[in-house]
Each structure stands twice: as C-alpha cells, then as structure tokens.
Amino acid sequence: MRVSVINISLIAAIVQAQQLFITTTGYTERPQCTQSPASPSYHFQPFSFTLNETVRYATSVPSPTSTQTYAPPYSEAVKRLSASPATTTWGSYLPGHTVINATDTNDPYGQAAWSSLWQNVKLDNYTTTGLYSTTVSPTPIPSSELVLPPRDYFGSTDCYSFPDDFIFGVAGSAAQVEGAVALEGRGPTILEKLAGLTQPKNYVTAENYFLYKQDIQRLASMGVKYYSFSIPWARILPFALPGTPVNQEGIKHYDDLINTVLDAGMQPIVTLLHFDSPWVFVSSDNATAKPDFGAKNGGYQNETFVDAFVNYAKIVLSHYADRVPVWVTFNEPWLYSFNFAGANNVVHAHAQVYHFYHDVLKATGKMGIKFNDNFGVPRDPKNSSDVHAARRFQEQYLGFYANPIFLGQQYPDSVLQTLPGAKPLSKEELRYIGNTSDFFGIDPYTTTVVSQPAEGIDECAANRTDPLWPICVVQETKNVYGWNIGYRSQSYTYMAPTYLREYLNYLWNTFRQPVLVGEFGFPVYAEAEKELSDQLFDTPRSIYYLSYMSEILKSIHEDGVHVMGALAWSWVDNWEFGDYNQQFGIQVLNHTTQQRFFKKSFFDLVDFVGARLSSS
Structure with a gap:
C-alpha cells in the first residue's frame, strides 16, 4: 500500500503536537533574571498616592494617500463576461404588505415574484425591521x-x-451582523430557516447593513488595518440563477462599503459565500420545505449550484476586484456540503472562479478558500490506531477539498470508500483544479483529541446509521490523562x-x-x-x-x-x-x-x- 506524502507529514506533525500532552515540566522552573541581594534592605520613605498607569490611547489607522488596484475597473471587467447582466431594484418585504401591492404578476422577476420568494419561506414572527431603515452617517x-x-x-x-506584509484584522459575516434580511431587494437564504421557533433570528442582529459607516470608523479608530466581511449572494442575485436580474441596490451598497473601508485607511477582505446560500437551492420544487441541516444540506449538492455560483462570483468580481486585495470563495464548506456531490461541487466551483479571477481578469490580488477544522491530535501518539484515526480526521475535514485544490491530488481513499456516490477526479480535472488557491485559509478555534471507535473505523464507515459516520472517529476534549486540553469557553x-x-x-x-x-x-x-x-x-x-x-x-x-x-x-x-x-x-x-x-x-x-x- 502506497503511503502518500500528506499522510507522512500528518503523522509527524501530530506526533510532535501530541508530545505536549505528556510533558512533565511543572511550574517550578524560574525564569532567568538579575541576581537579587542576599537579604532585603528595609527602609522608610515619604508616601504619596500616584497613578500606576500612564494614560494611553488607541492609535487610529492613518488616512490613505493612494489606492492600489488589483484588476480592471467594472467598465472593462464587464466586457469579459459572456453577457452583461440586467439590473433592477425591488422594494422590501413585510408579510401581508408587499405581495398585496405588487401588480406586475406577469413579470417572472418583478416585485410580485420577488415577494413570493419571501412568502414561500414563511418567516417566523417577522413583522419589523429594527431601528434603522437607511444608511446612518458616522x-x-x-x-x-x-x-x-x-x-x-x-x-x-x-x-x-x-x-x-502580515495581515492583521477582524472578521464578520453578513448573516451574523447585517440584519435587513428582506429589505432593499435581498432574497431569502437557508439561514432564515436555520433557527428554531424559540431562538433569535437574524432579521436585525447588529444592523450593520445600515450602520456600516460607523462600524468601519470604530474599527479604524482602534488601528485595525484589515476588515473581512461577506457579501450575501441573495442580495446581489435574489433569484440566484444565471440570467436573472442583478439587484442594483445591493451592488451600490457593497461598492460604497468597500470605498468606505479604503477611505478609512483599511483594506477589505471579501468572502463570496459564508453559509448563506440562496433558498432556491434547498427549496427545490417545494418552496416551503425546511432544509435538513442535520444532513449538512446547504444546497451545494444541487445540480445547478456550480454554474450559478460561478455566475454570481463573476458579477461580484467584475464590480469589485479592482479594489479588493484578498478574496475567499467559500467559508467552511464542510459544514454545509458534507456529502460527495456537495463537496465535489465546491471544489469545481472554486477552481472555475480562481481561473476567472487570475486568467480572465488578470487580477493580481489573492484568491483562496477557507476551511473549518480543529486540529485533530491522537489521544495516544504511541498507539497506531489513534494515529490512524487522527489521519482520517484530517482527511475528512481538509483532504477532501485540499488534496485536489492545493496539491492536484486525488480525493482521499477514506472519502472515496465511505461516501455514497463518491468517484475519483479525472486527470484532466486534477490538472484544472490543482494549485487554485493563493493561500490556505483555516479557522483553528481549538483542538480535538481523536481516537478510534470501539467497533473500529471500517465497521463504522460501512454503517451509515452509526452516529460517528462518516468521520468515524471519537472526538474528545480531554487528554490521555483526563485533563481538559485547555480553559473552556x-x-x-x-x-x-x-x-x-x-x-x-x-x-x-x-x-x-x-x-x-x-x-x-x-x-x-x-x-x-x-x-x-x-x-x-x-x-x-x-x-x-x-x-x-x-x-x-x-x-x-x-x-x-x-x-x-x-x-x-x-x-x-x-x-x-x-x-x-x-x-x-x-x-x-x-x-x-x-x-x-x-x-x-x-x-x-x-x-x-x-x-x-x-x-x-
């Protein structure tokens, strides 16, 4: 059996990491310091109350003196699209209001059709829009x-x-801070149905959609140099699919947001899809159906997904690639695409967007993809079965996407042998997909201790009803001696x-x-x-x-x-x-x-x- 380079590197890194579990070094070691006198010298001196701290202030980011460009402006970039997309505007949706007033029922993409998207989603308790309804001046x-x-x-x-050249900044995502979910032409996404009836919704959140100018000024005043945010696909293309109209209000909003970031002396980092795929990909023919989030259903496996995502990405890039230095295609795709069809679509869609960015637009910025994975370390690095479990853990979370995208290598055997419908990529596909990321994006919040299940990995992998399937490893937060891996949040x-x-x-x-x-x-x-x-x-x-x-x-x-x-x-x-x-x-x-x-x-x-x- 041939052992790939990725597996050897993984084993070495994991074994090295696991040594931290079994260290016996305590806290009795004393840091090096200057020699203190053999005995203290006691004495009196005048006492007064004094400040222990010198007051210091955060240093704001300086105003820019110039703006670097990374791609042709929209007037030139749009010529490199197969067709110039039509633009339009819609109103806002409040239940029982917009649908009644819409009269353009014969227009497949008119106000009535747009309102019907929201009507079919059946938002729970959505009757208000928060404190703001227009952009707030900072x-x-x-x-x-x-x-x-x-x-x-x-x-x-x-x-x-x-x-x-180190990039330091802060991050957020549209669905988690913007609010204004059914305002100014935005279409519905799967996240409007994610929360249960008793949980807070994303209808208002931090109202960043209207408060972005103030928020950006606050970040700049603290000295932050990079601001990472996401653009909702459904705010640019409410109907999601190629050939449907572009929301002009959405285009104007993110154009101004990017310019506001630059004017503040900061740099934007933009993610194209951060969990909020349009509702159309999970509704299928039944628009009232609730997606099965337990099955990681984000609509990525839909047969129209690749062409639709690439079309959306081309529209966004043609508008903004000239001013944005760093792009992320997908955020943590494993969480919403972990079935073979979904992950396979992500890999192909990402590669097409990368080639459009660099080969068609001739853009000079960076384009990459970002994964979720908490480093899986073997519970006992001397136990070969635990090391094997850690290797499988990394393959399932990272190798599935990263092998073809970064190395031009085949999907891991553990994926091909476990997931229904899995099939290898062809040599031609691997050549096209390989080396299509300028950086390896990762969200490493914490660490996971990994070991094999009692019944073994193979038996679990063959049983889709096993609660550990398809990863088929035990994940813990305690080391081999029973200690938590760190302070808990x-x-x-x-x-x-x-x-x-x-x-x-x-x-x-x-x-x-x-x-x-x-x-x-x-x-x-x-x-x-x-x-x-x-x-x-x-x-x-x-x-x-x-x-x-x-x-x-x-x-x-x-x-x-x-x-x-x-x-x-x-x-x-x-x-x-x-x-x-x-x-x-x-x-x-x-x-x-x-x-x-x-x-x-x-x-x-x-x-x-x-x-x-x-x-x-």
Whole structure:
C-alpha cells in the first residue's frame, strides 16, 4: 500500500503536537533574571498616592494617500463576461404588505415574484425591521472610548516581530451582523430557516447593513488595518440563477462599503459565500420545505449550484476586484456540503472562479478558500490506531477539498470508500483544479483529541446509521490523562494555543501555501449574564488572543512557517446562528440601542500586534 506524502507529514506533525500532552515540566522552573541581594534592605520613605498607569490611547489607522488596484475597473471587467447582466431594484418585504401591492404578476422577476420568494419561506414572527431603515452617517469616536485598559500583570516576553506584509484584522459575516434580511431587494437564504421557533433570528442582529459607516470608523479608530466581511449572494442575485436580474441596490451598497473601508485607511477582505446560500437551492420544487441541516444540506449538492455560483462570483468580481486585495470563495464548506456531490461541487466551483479571477481578469490580488477544522491530535501518539484515526480526521475535514485544490491530488481513499456516490477526479480535472488557491485559509478555534471507535473505523464507515459516520472517529476534549486540553469557553472552544503552532506547521508543510488564520476567537463563559463593565474587562479572551498570536510568531520565526495573517472573530458580538449568548465579539453589542462598546481584549490584541510590527 502506497503511503502518500500528506499522510507522512500528518503523522509527524501530530506526533510532535501530541508530545505536549505528556510533558512533565511543572511550574517550578524560574525564569532567568538579575541576581537579587542576599537579604532585603528595609527602609522608610515619604508616601504619596500616584497613578500606576500612564494614560494611553488607541492609535487610529492613518488616512490613505493612494489606492492600489488589483484588476480592471467594472467598465472593462464587464466586457469579459459572456453577457452583461440586467439590473433592477425591488422594494422590501413585510408579510401581508408587499405581495398585496405588487401588480406586475406577469413579470417572472418583478416585485410580485420577488415577494413570493419571501412568502414561500414563511418567516417566523417577522413583522419589523429594527431601528434603522437607511444608511446612518458616522460620527467621530470620542477619545474617552479609546483609552487603553489597565495592563494584565503577566504578559508576553517574546522578542519577535510580525513581517511587514502580515495581515492583521477582524472578521464578520453578513448573516451574523447585517440584519435587513428582506429589505432593499435581498432574497431569502437557508439561514432564515436555520433557527428554531424559540431562538433569535437574524432579521436585525447588529444592523450593520445600515450602520456600516460607523462600524468601519470604530474599527479604524482602534488601528485595525484589515476588515473581512461577506457579501450575501441573495442580495446581489435574489433569484440566484444565471440570467436573472442583478439587484442594483445591493451592488451600490457593497461598492460604497468597500470605498468606505479604503477611505478609512483599511483594506477589505471579501468572502463570496459564508453559509448563506440562496433558498432556491434547498427549496427545490417545494418552496416551503425546511432544509435538513442535520444532513449538512446547504444546497451545494444541487445540480445547478456550480454554474450559478460561478455566475454570481463573476458579477461580484467584475464590480469589485479592482479594489479588493484578498478574496475567499467559500467559508467552511464542510459544514454545509458534507456529502460527495456537495463537496465535489465546491471544489469545481472554486477552481472555475480562481481561473476567472487570475486568467480572465488578470487580477493580481489573492484568491483562496477557507476551511473549518480543529486540529485533530491522537489521544495516544504511541498507539497506531489513534494515529490512524487522527489521519482520517484530517482527511475528512481538509483532504477532501485540499488534496485536489492545493496539491492536484486525488480525493482521499477514506472519502472515496465511505461516501455514497463518491468517484475519483479525472486527470484532466486534477490538472484544472490543482494549485487554485493563493493561500490556505483555516479557522483553528481549538483542538480535538481523536481516537478510534470501539467497533473500529471500517465497521463504522460501512454503517451509515452509526452516529460517528462518516468521520468515524471519537472526538474528545480531554487528554490521555483526563485533563481538559485547555480553559473552556461558553461553547466548544478550548484555549489550546500550543497546538495552534503545531497545526500551522502541519498545514504549511503539507499543503505548501501561506496560511491565513481566517477566524479565531473565544466566547467567555457566561459573559452575556454579566454587567456591562464586567463584559468589557474580558481577560480570558485577552489571554486567548495574545497566546495564539504568540504562537503564530513562534511558528513564523522558529518553525519557518509562512503565516500570511490572522483575523479575529468577531469584531462585535453577533448572531451565532440562533444564539446571542455565545459572545465571540471584541465589542459588546446592546441589542436594544445598537450601541457598541470596545472590550479590553480589542485594545490588548491591537496593542500586542502594533508593538510587534516590523514597520513600527
């Protein structure tokens, strides 16, 4: 049996990572320091109350002096599309209102048809739109909000700097912060039906759709240089499919948003699909059906998906590629496409968009894809079955997509032998798909301890009713000695920074592209239940971010890993798919007033990076 290079690299990286589980080093070692006197000298001196801290303020991003371009402007780019898409505008949908007033019933893409999309989705309890109905003009950020918090007692002692081209910023996604879901022509997506009847919906969230100018100014005032956001497919093409009209209001909105980011001295990073695929791909002929999220149904397996996504991407790129330096095609596709047809569609669609961006537009920015995966380490690195389980874990989460996209290699055997309908890619397909990502995007929030199930992997893989199928490994959060892998958060995230370094090492040496940490964050336990002042003083989150950034520095300087950048999730407490209590934000959000408040971790993270930039 031939063992591939990817498997050998994986085993080596995992074994190295697992050594951290069994270390016997305690806390008795003393750091090197200057020699202290043999005995103290006691004495009296005058006493006075003095400030222990020098007041410091966050440093805003400077205004730009020029704007770099990465592709031809829309007037030229549109000529490279097969046909110039028609544009139109629609109104807003409120139940019982728009449908009654629409009279263009003979127009397949008119107001009546657009309203029917929403009527068929049957939104639960959707009767209002929040505080705002138009873009809010920004106001200056008071200097009193930009005073740095008290320093933590213990801090990093590293002496490394980030490279000049290191990307540091914050991230969010449209569905989780924008609100305005049925306003200004946006079509319905699968996320409008994700939350249950008793859970908060994404109808309002942080109202970023109307407050983006203020939000961008707040980020710039803190010194953030990169802002990562997503564009909802259904806000650009409400009817989703090729040949359907483009929503002119959506085009204008993101055009202004990108210009606002640039005018603030920041750089945009844009994701084309962040979970919110249009409802049409899961509704099929039954528009009232609720998608089966337990089966990872995001509509990606629909036979029309590839052509439709590529068409949507071409429209967006033709409008904005000239000003955006970094693009992500799919965010964490495993979560919504884990069946063979869905993942196979993602791989093909991504490759087509990459070739359009670089080969047709001749764009000079970066185009990549971003995955979800918490590094799977074997429970016992000396146990070959646990190592095998860890290898399978990585193949199922990453190799499925990354083997063809990054290496031009076949889907892993563990995928082809497990998933129904799976078939190998042809040599011609592999040549076209291979090397179609300029970076390896990853969202490494935490780590998972992996071992084989009691019945064995093969028996599980052959039984689709097994609760562990199709991954078919046991996933735990405790090491072989019963200790948690790290400090626990409100959700699945455990603070495990040392494993991040091992993971980056594995990704760089296996897939051979710069690594972009596209998301990482920590929802402090029970933070939503605290008083505002206690939510703001979020020391556990600070420890998480600074320890992870320290490990990134070690990875760069000690391991030779090209880490392209890191984006903190998220820039504000948001809608975590039906939950507001998992507060990942580095700003508190008041859901009643829509006010934002900077948290301590925001200051600490920006201060840490700013002090370690080579150009500083």
